Amino acid sequence: MLEDLEQFIAALEPAVGSASALIIYSRREAGFSAGADLRELYEASLGLTSAQRVSGARAFLERVHRVLNTIDATPLTTIAAVHGVTFGGGFELALACDLIIADKMTRFCFPELRLGLIPGFGGIPRLRRDVGNAVVRDLLLTGRSINAAKALSAGLVSQVAGEGEALRVARATASQAGKFDRTTSAAAKGFLKPIPHEELRREIDLFCELFERPTVVESLRKFVEDEGAHPYLP
Amino acid sequence: MKTLEQTTDEILGLAAQHFKIPREQLAPSDDFYKKLKIDSLRALELITRLEHHFGIELPDYEVQGVTDFRTLASRIQARL
Numbered sequence: 001m002l003e004d005l006e007q008f009i010a011a012l013e014p015a016v017g018s019a020s021a022l023i024i025y026s027r028r029e030a031g032f033s034a035g036a037d038l039r040e041l042y043e044a045s046l047g048l049t050s051a052q053r054v055s056g057a058r059a060f061l062e063r064v065h066r067v068l069n070t071i072d073a074t075p076l077t078t079i080a081a082v083h084g085v086t087f088g089g090g091f092e093l094a095l096a097c098d099l100i101i102a103d104k105m106t107r108f109c110f111p112e113l114r115l116g117l118i119p120g121f122g123g124i125p126r127l128r129r130d131v132g133n134a135v136v137r138d139l140l141l142t143g144r145s146i147n148a149a150k151a152l153s154a155g156l157v158s159q160v161a162g163e164g165e166a167l168r169v170a171r172a173t174a175s176q177a178g179k180f181d182r183t184t185s186a187a188a189k190g191f192l193k194p195i196p197h198e199e200l201r202r203e204i205d206l207f208c209e210l211f212e213r214p215t216v217v218e219s220l221r222k223f224v225e226d227e228g229a230h231p232y233l234p
Numbered sequence: 235m236k237t238l239e240q241t242t243d244e245i246l247g248l249a250a251q252h253f254k255i256p257r258e259q260l261a262p263s264d265d266f267y268k269k270l271k272i273d274s275l276r277a278l279e280l281i282t283r284l285e286h287h288f289g290i291e292l293p294d295y296e297v298q299g300v301t302d303f304r305t306l307a308s309r310i311q312a313r314l
Contacts (some may be wrong), residue, residue, distance in 0.1 A: 030275060085275055104286065107259050107278050144293045 001037075001202070002063060009070040016075055020178035020185070023170045024071075024097060025081040026090075032080070035088025037117075042220040054208045056101075057120075061204045064089075064121045072096040072126075072195050075186035077177040081161075082106050083168035087145070092121035095130065096216060098189060099158040103150035103166040109145035109154070115219040120207035125199035131155050236314060242307035245284060249303070252283050262304040284310060 012022070026032045045053050046142065071078060071093075080094035083103035091108050099182050110127075112119050118140070127136050135154045139146065161169040170186040210216060236244075242262045247254045250257040260269060267277065278294065284306075285292050290313040300306050 004272070034275065085278065105279065105282050107282055142293065142295060144295055145278060146291075147285050151292060 002060070002067070003181050006063065007066045009067050012070065012074060012076075019076055020182060021077040021079060021174035022071075022074065023079045023081055023167070023174055024093065025167050025170065026083075031084025031090070032082040032086040032153070033088075033090025033093065033155045034085050035090050035092075035111075036121075038220060039224050041183065042217070042224045045217055045220065050212050050214070053158065054212045057211050058204065058208050060122050061207060064135070065200060065204065068093065068096040068122050069195060069197075069200070072122075072193070073190075075189065077174065078191070079174055079186060081166040083164070083166050085109075087111060088119065088123075089121050092119055092123040092126065095123060095126035097175065098193060100151075100156065101159045101166050101170045101171075102151060102157045102162055103161050104148050105163055106148040106157075107145040107168075108148075108151055109143070111143050113140065113143045115223060116213065116216045117210050118207055120201050120203065122203065124203055125196040127156075128199070129193070129196055140199070200212055236310055236311070238307055241288075241311050242304055244285070244287065245303050246309070248287055249280055249281050252280060260303065262307070263302050264289050265301045266303055266306070267301055268299075288314060290314065 042058065048056065048200075067127060077099070078097040079099045080097040081103075082090075082094050083106055086094055086102075086106055086111045088111060091110060110119050110123055118124060124136070124140065127139070131154050135156070138144070148157055148160045152160050159169055195199070209219050246260045246262070247257055249255075249266065249270060250260055252273070255270070266272070266280070270276075270280075272280070277297075281292055281294065281297065284290075288310055290310065292310060292313060295308060296309050300309060
């Protein structure tokens with residue numbers, strides 16, 4: 001998945017001159033994205049020393065941040081058209097976009113604290129950039145999920161679409177945004193949406209600090225091995 | 235104010251409609267994970283549907299450990 005995103009951003013720059021907007025969406029029925037593959041993360045951790053685990057995690061996070069910072073900074077108007085489960089890394093990808101248009105059945109969540117971690121793909125700084133601290137703390141510290149209507153009222157989502165309509169609404173929005181002079185739109189975007197580089201860096205450091213602890217591997221093991229119906233509930 | 239019975243009945247109707255199973259196959263004491271053959275991610279669809287229908291917020295930690303429709307109804311009832 002990360003390799004695909006890296007290829008995508010490599011192809012993005014040449015397209016900037018001929019396009020005005022970028023819509024990111026998913027064809028998966030269950031939702032936009034449930035986030036990082038925890039099984040993969042757990043299996044990659046097995047047999048490694050704590051230092052090796054952290055070093056691998058840091059290298060991985062640096063790559064993810066390069067991708068999301070590129071999406072965040074592109075002069076194109078970026079729109080995440082989301083539906084269903086929009087959790088963890090999927091939520092963080094949406095937050096890198098300029099606008100989030102959510103199907104009414106969307107749910108947003110940062111479940112990372114359940115594993116003894118914080119979001120590592122820029123979720124906290126980007127969420128803080130967009131919404132008030134009360135919402136940030138509620139989402140982070142309770143690990144609860146919220147629906148599209150709540151996200152709209154919190155200022156996280158720009159528009160709520162009917163079921164199955166997020167992509168259509170995103171296309172109409174992209175078409176509208178594309179009517180304006182690109183230089184002006186890009187300048188406005190740069191002014192309105194600065195990238196919080198310093199906080200993003202600190203987030204990587206804190207994630208790595210937390211990831212070093214054996215309790216995190218144990219939490220990942222429990223999650224991966226849980227065959228019950230409700231491992232996602234806190 | 236709805237009664238617990240009314241709320242339960244509306245939940246059963248919504249669950250039947252959303253997961254496309256006959257309403258008469260659902261009972262208040264059913265384990266909805268088993269009866270609807272869903273996992274926790276799909277249970278969130280039901281929670282979202284219920285939030286819209288009843289016009290409430292239902293934090294997922296409030297339904298932690300809840301597996302039957304009647305108890306779910308009591309959690310919703312507390313938010314109406």
